[in-house]
Amino acid sequence: MKVYGITGWKNSGKTGLVERLVTEFVSRGLTVSTVKHAHHVTDIDQPGRDSHRHRMAGATEVVLSTPLRWALMHELRGAEEPSMEELLAKLSPVDLVLVEGYKREAHPKIEAHRRATGRPLLQPEDPAIRAVASDTALEGLPVPLFHLDDTRGIADFILRDLGY
Structure with a gap:
């Protein structure tokens, strides 16, 4: 499986870009x-549902x-969060895995950037960032620059x- 990341600060457009790229x-x-x-801590299950009750009872x-679908929920119960590589190994084979987040990992990435976040680019400090997708013109980048909406x-x- 090939792996490519979309990284950036909060509210930089990562999720929308991933969604458009999947499509x-x-x-x-x-x-x-x-x-x-x-x-942040998040729960994909709902209190009161049978699966939630199973987890709360102590199921790992x-x-x-x-x-229509199946889902596997794994409780860490104090164990260390698995690495990105460990999680990738759990996936069924596909042509491409898009990774959102994991900004400190070494896989190839595109940085999503919005001027409104007020945050600096990650690219100068991360050699794994191969391009930047931004809503604003950025001069002097050593990597290609795309408009954030240039999905194709x-x-x-x-x-x-x-x-490919």
Whole structure:
């Protein structure tokens, strides 16, 4: 599986870009999965649901299966968060995995950047960032610059960078 990341500060446009890229790659016939890293505690389950009750009772893993999808929830229960590589190994094979977040990992990435965040670019400090997608013109970048909404151009760049 090929892996490519979308990184950037909070509210920089990462999720929207990932969403558009998934749609673009799927329309080109690729199979795509995503990995999203969140720094905050979040729960994908709902209190009162059977699966939530199983987890709260102490189950380490709960598989929820429906006619449309299945999900595996794994409780860390104090164990260390798995690495990105460990999580990638759990995925079924696909052509491309898009990773949102994991800004400190060494996989190839595009940085999403919005001027309104007021945050500096990550690119100067991260050699794994191969391009920047921004809503504003940025001068003197040592990597390609795309408009944040240029989904097709960004997708073309990612595929070329991965050797497709």
